[in-house]
Amino acid sequence: MSTWRLITTWNAQPAFNMGLDEALLESHGSPPTLRFYSWKPATLSLGYFQRFDDVPAAREARSVVRRITGGGAIHHHRELTFSLVCDAAEPLYAGSIGESYERVHQAIAVALRGLGIEPVLRGERRLASERQDTGMCFHHSSALDLVWDERKGVGSAQRRTHGRVLHHGSIKLGTTALEGDIATCERYARGLSPESFAPALRSAFESQLGLRLESGVPDALERARAKELGPRFVDPAFVRRR
Amino acid sequence: MRPNDRKYSESHEWVKIDGETALIGITDFAVQELSNGNESDLVYCDLPEPGRVLTAGETFGEIESVKAVSDLNAPIAGEVVESNVAIEEHLEVLSKDPWGAGWMLRIKPERKSLEGLMDAAAYEKFCASLKH
Numbered sequence: 001m002s003t004w005r006l007i008t009t010w011n012a013q014p015a016f017n018m019g020l021d022e023a024l025l026e027s028h029g030s031p032p033t034l035r036f037y038s039w040k041p042a043t044l045s046l047g048y049f050q051r052f053d054d055v056p057a058a059r060e061a062r063s064v065v066r067r068i069t070g071g072g073a074i075h076h077h078r079e080l081t082f083s084l085v086c087d088a089a090e091p092l093y094a095g096s097i098g099e100s101y102e103r104v105h106q107a108i109a110v111a112l113r114g115l116g117i118e119p120v121l122r123g124e125r126r127l128a129s130e131r132q133d134t135g136m137c138f139h140h141s142s143a144l145d146l147v148w149d150e151r152k153g154v155g156s157a158q159r160r161t162h163g164r165v166l167h168h169g170s171i172k173l174g175t176t177a178l179e180g181d182i183a184t185c186e187r188y189a190r191g192l193s194p195e196s197f198a199p200a201l202r203s204a205f206e207s208q209l210g211l212r213l214e215s216g217v218p219d220a221l222e223r224a225r226a227k228e229l230g231p232r233f234v235d236p237a238f239v240r241r242r
Numbered sequence: 243m244r245p246n247d248r249k250y251s252e253s254h255e256w257v258k259i260d261g262e263t264a265l266i267g268i269t270d271f272a273v274q275e276l277s278n279g280n281e282s283d284l285v286y287c288d289l290p291e292p293g294r295v296l297t298a299g300e301t302f303g304e305i306e307s308v309k310a311v312s313d314l315n316a317p318i319a320g321e322v323v324e325s326n327v328a329i330e331e332h333l334e335v336l337s338k339d340p341w342g343a344g345w346m347l348r349i350k351p352e353r354k355s356l357e358g359l360m361d362a363a364a365y366e367k368f369c370a371s372l373k374h
Contacts, residue, residue, distance in 0.1 A: 048304075049304075049311070068311065071308075096274075097276065097307070142308050
């Protein structure tokens with residue numbers, strides 16, 4: 001059983017959220033880390049390679065960042081956001097990228113089942129949440145995505161650099177005007193907050209992935225780096241770099 | 243068996259000396275890892291402008307598959323002479339021909355020695371060890 005650090009930061013600012021994830025990614029030698037967080041204000045994040053103009057919702061959102069992970073845009077509101085940060089040699093990330101998604105999604109599925117949801121990997125199913133030309137993560141799916149009610153409800157993306165992995169995930173508790181008709185937990189658990197869902201998710205990560213999670217905080221160096229790195233993510237030059 | 247006329251890095255790039263220059267690309271193993279065997283899963287790639295000087299191990303570009311953004315690392319030091327920008331719009335080439343048409347950079351190497359990199363047999367063993 002592998003021991004991981006669990007960092008929880010609710011209602012944090014967008015620059016801090018992204019800066020801390022990058023600081024953890026470059027923090028070689030630190031314990032593997034699972035982070036649960038949420039955003040204040042609600043923020044739209046663009047995938048690393050997306051063109052700003054290809055995401056109409058980016059013009060409507062009041063707060064926008066660009067992630068360093070790939071994939072589509074996400075409106076971080078009424079969701080539990082998580083990140084997993086560790087060496088690529090961790091057993092959780094052994095094998096192909098697809099296999100790592102499958103493991104993480106199976107753990108999330110266990111937590112969702114506790115709410116009465118019956119999530120499955122999309123496979124060859126056709127989803128009702130697919131939309132053309134929005135650039136939104138939840139409107140575009142792949143076979144390994146976790147879906148229920150014929151819609152996508154969990155968004156995921158990774159960054160792999162210098163032998164390290166950053167895995168971003170968004171679990172939709174409710175929907176937003178920018179995301180529309182997607183799968184959410186709301187139908188099954190009205191008023192569910194990220195804080196109230198976190199214990200079930202923690203327990204599922206521990207039991208399904210064989211992790212022992214110890215609550216912790218970023219160390220002084222990680223906090224200082226997060227502060228340095230954060231402003232780039234909201235800098236218009238980076239947000240509109242493509 | 244992978245080509246014997248080049249050397250390989252642990253981050254799955256290959257380098258092949260070609261006269262006064264060297265060609266750099268990524269291996270079939272890297273492509274398979276990124277795309278899960280589905281060539282349309284590769285979506286973006288950024289390569290450097292000519293003139294950039296790279297140190298060995300330095301990140302020279304980035305590639306995105308449907309599920310991850312990954313670094314591209316220089317197996318040897320040198321100055322970028324040419325980037326194969328054609329593949330940025332046709333990433334399926336990486337699946338079809340990673341050893342030829344899928345080359346990414348032509349560099350003027352600082353040294354012609356490829357010491358420290360793996361030959362095809364060693365790389366074969368290295369890849370096999372990652373699957374266990």
